[in-house]
Amino acid sequence: MTNSPDVLLIIEDRLVDTLILTRFLGQAGFKVISAKSGEEGIEIATTMLPDLILLDVMMPGMNGFDVCDRLKNKNQTTEIPVIFMTALTDTLDKLRAFEAGAADYITKPLKHEEVLARINAHLKIRKLQRQLQIQNQKLQAEIAERKLAEARLEEANRELQRLANLDGLTQVANRRLFDRQIEQEWRRHLREQQTLSIILCDVDHFKNYNDNYGHLAGDSCLQLIAKGIQNALHRSTDIVARYGGEEFIVILPNTKTEGAIQVGEVIHQAIEILNIPYEHSPLKNYVTVSLGVASIIPNIALNPLDLVGTADKALYIAKAQGRDQVVYCDVVK
Incomplete structure (x- = not known):
């Protein structure tokens, strides 16, 4: 019996970038879903609960920082790791990303090997965190x-x-x-x-x-x-x-x-x-x-x-x- 593939959500307004990334990640064994706006991305994330979200920063309407903040303030999506995809390299922008709740950031133009390595690293961390949560739940039951x-x-x-x-x-x-x-x-x-x-x-x-x-x-x-x-x-x-x-x-x-x-x-x-x-x-x-x-x-x-x-x-x-x-x-x- 094989394990179900991890589900990735791409929130990106540029269709070409989404298609290229979707094809690469699909070939890497992931199930990929996508949204072309922040509002649509929040709706899909809330209903489908992906294992990880790749989020563009500069989008028309709601930007990536606001999207991440909304996701982290929802009970259903607060634990989903978010990786920003951005051309911004200033330290203040990076700090702003972490303050919004991001797990990581990747600088554009994207290098597929780096994207894959960071995705796998955060999925591994998330699995470790889930194991810790299970241990914590057991501990709560033991302590009166x-x-x-x-x-x-x-x-x-x-x-x-x-x-x-x-x-x-x-x-x-x-x-x-x-x-x-x-x-x-x-x-x-x-x-x-x-x-x-x-x-x-x-x-x-x-x-x-x-x-x-x-x-x-x-x-x-x-x-x-x-x-x-x-x-x-x-x-x-x-x-x-x-x-x-x-x-x-x-x-x-x-x-x-x-x-x-x-x-x-x-x-x-x-x-x-x-x-x-x-x-x-x-x-x-x-x-x-x-x-x-x-x-x-x-x-x-x-x-x-x-x-x-x-x-x-x-x-x-x-x-x-x-x-x-x-x-x-x-x-x-």
């Missing part, structure tokens, strides 16, 4: 007080909206909020005896990036990475913070080791497909990250610094092993 915990964490997340708790550059939580949140989560997980996990993420050879491209480009790079990490997290309870310099840290409440490692892999791949140019990198020709993962059921002999220190140790090992990878370490007192 989960609803109460979510209510408390939602209140904490609203705190993130306050300017004092945001990192000015990346607009994710700052170190101050992280320190407070990890203490709160540690106490709750100690009381409930549930697993608390964190991920420490470091941009590989970032000083060299700044030296070659300048600090303004470095700032833009960190903004894109922060957005990429946020887009890889799909629970309201998960929190990403800027830990310092080019380091980010993620709190994963009620997340066991296997789930935390899988989230780390999703983040790693999400940053990779951003394809931020880095010609001088000793690793690849785009920006990469190293990630250290640690998990623990808190006990009175340990404290949050033990968990953070273990994640830092895992990150150190990832760097020593060549960087651009995810490493997990057990917490040992």
